[in-house]
Each structure stands twice: as structure tokens, then as C-alpha cells.
Amino acid sequence: MTADDWGIVALSLKVAIVAVLLILPVAFALAWLLARRRFPGWVLVDAIVHLPLVLPPVVTGWILLLLFGRTGPIGGWLERWFGVTVMFRWTGAALAAAVMALPLMVRAIRLSIEAIDPRLEAAARTLGASKARVFRTISLPLAAPGVFAGLVLGFARSLGEFGATISFVSNIPGETQTLPIAIYAAMQMPGGEAQVVRLAAISVALSLAALIASEVMIRRTGARAHVL
């Protein structure tokens, strides 16, 4: 392991962790909406949430580029009012990873929300609990295994994110060059085989660790949920 390798791993972990934490509240809100409400446009919202799952990642990256580029509607607004940009920055890589992780997280969380027995929530209301307290003390804890599964899935997906990231924020060492992008770059380089092997081994180890940790924690909560 070289200092370069460590830098790549640290950047990848930072990008993946920020991505899932950033998108978690959005994913939970969307999962709740899709599980519990029926409204005009429900099918459209469901389809848009799942879009990053079926769209070629390069297209997702290109759409992000249109939206968040310096002249894009969101990017231009961010630059005008806050003087910040996500272009060619690690924050852009996190944004791309978050968008790609969203559908998987929504699916996992939504399954666990749909599994909550509404009769338990009704029982809590008769015991004097307001809707907010029912959410906090009944719905949220019962959905926790799904939220956790969603976090692990989203984290793993973010760690592996390639296509949307490279087309959105390019390949900049130390800024947007995450593990998969670094592996791809090393493969293109004469004499890069040793680094490819090292980084690939790290990828396998990280993914395995995430999956095992999640299974252990889910088993400890006694919940009947599985990441896989």
C-alpha cells in the first residue's frame, strides 16, 4: 500500500459516507410517501426515483452536469448565491453517488415501512400518543432494520459508483478519483498492474466488511431483514 492508495481509499470512504448521509433523509421521506400515500402522480414519482437504477449511469452523470454545471439551473444558482460549485470537486462525486444510491435506499426503507402493522400505530394513538410520538416511538423503530439495510446498500453502491461520477466530475486525483475510477485509470497505464491488484483487493475487502457488519448488526437487533 502506497500513500497514494491510502489517499484514494480515504477519499472513497469520505465520498460514500457523505453521499449516504446526505441522501438518507430524502430517501426516507420518499419511501414514506410511496409506502403510505396515494396521490395523483404517484406512478411518476415512483418511476423518477427508480430512474437512476435503469438509466445508463453516464446519462445520469450528464443530466447532473446539465443541472449542476456553472450555467445549469441549480449550479448557476449555487454559484451566484453561495459562490460554491460541485464541479470537479469531491462534493460532486458525493452528489453523483447519492443520486445513484437513492433508488436502492428507497426500496429497502419502503419495504420495511410497508411491513409496519398500522394496527400497532392505531393502538398507540388510543394510548394517548400524538401522531408525532407514534412516528418517533413506533413507526421509526420498527422501520429501523430497513433504514439500516438501506444505508449499507447505499454505501456499497456509492463505493462502486463509476459511470455517473466520471461523466459528471471527471477523473481528478485527490478530488474525484475514487476507487473504481483509480482502478480504471491504473488499468490504462503501462505498469499499473500492481496498483490495480492492490486497489481491487481493497475493494473486495471493504465490500465484504460492509456486508458482514450489516448482517451481524441486523442479527443483533433480532429483526427479520436482510441486506441481500
Next chain:
Amino acid sequence: MSFEVDLTKRIGEAEIRVAFSSGPGLTALFGPSGSGKTSLLNMVAGLISPDEGHIRVAGETVFGDGVDLPPEHRRAGYVFQDRRLFPHLSVRANLAYGQRGDTAPLMALEAAARLLGIADLLDRKPATLSGGEAQRVAIGRALLSSPRFLLMDEPLVALDRARAGEIMGLIEKIRDEMRLPILYVTHSPAEVERLATTVVEIAR
């Protein structure tokens, strides 16, 4: 008057049309399955709303005349037929869930647990309880929420005879010593005979 009910409610094809008023004590709702007894309890608890009519409990209008109190303000102690213990909480936390800080409790948690014979179960999870134990926890949870009245939906249905006899003794105590109005759904003539002060027969 304990319960004054006059309402109609359409659920799917069936129409529930009930009118009665009952004095203090235990009011037994007696009738064939599918006649809407559980739906009636849900309306008194505030979990579903009648199409029209009114519901008064101990003189207070909980539904009708422009009033529709949400369930958390009705202070019903509802013992559900399917018990509905919270699976992620211990027996102790289940019992304590409805305890309020603002009113003097009918009894302390430990006293209720002893009375119901569940004092040894406080640290267990609901999934590990037998049917009879779970039923007693459900009754305890309802009692500890400082209810103004009780709604009991076939509370003895899964219990063996000895246990059912014990719980009936307990219900008599609640009726006579705590003087809580009770609305009680059952199919069993024996329970009606032993417990009821008023019998309301609901036809299909």
C-alpha cells in the same frame, strides 16, 4: 349514562346502525360475527368515524355535533382482540407506554403487574409470551393509561378456562372498585351472564 351511542356507518356493503344508551358498569355487546361490534368499538375509540350520529361517553361528546376527538384525546383503554403489543418494546415499556404525567394513575405499574400476575415478565419481549400472558399485558397496558373508560374486544377468547375465570374476576374488580365504564364485545353467553350490567344485542 356511561355510553350513549346513536350512529350509522357504511363499511363496504354492510351498514352498521346502532343506537343504545347504558348505565354504569359493563355494557356487553352481543351478536353474531360480522355484525359490526369491533367496528363500533373502533368508532368509540376514534379510530374510524361514523358517517353520522353521535357518541357520548360519561356525558362527554366524543363524536357528533361538530366534535370528532382524535383517539389520543379520548382516553379509551382499548384491549384489542389481537392484543397489539409493541414487538420492539419490553413488557415493562409496553405497560408504561400510555402512562401520563398529568393525571394521577389508577395504579402503579408494579402494582398492576402483580395484580395481573405478570410481575416476572417485565423484562421479556412480547414475542416470548404465551397467549394468556400477552392478553394480561394488553389489559395492564390499557389500565395504566389512566383511561376514562375501557373497550374490551373478546378479551378471553384465547384463554383456557382457569385463566379466563381469573381475568373475569379482574374485570369485575375494575367494574366495581375502579368504577370504569366498560364496553365489552363477546360471543359467550357465560361471560354476558357473569359480567354484564347492560346487554346490547346487535343484529346483523
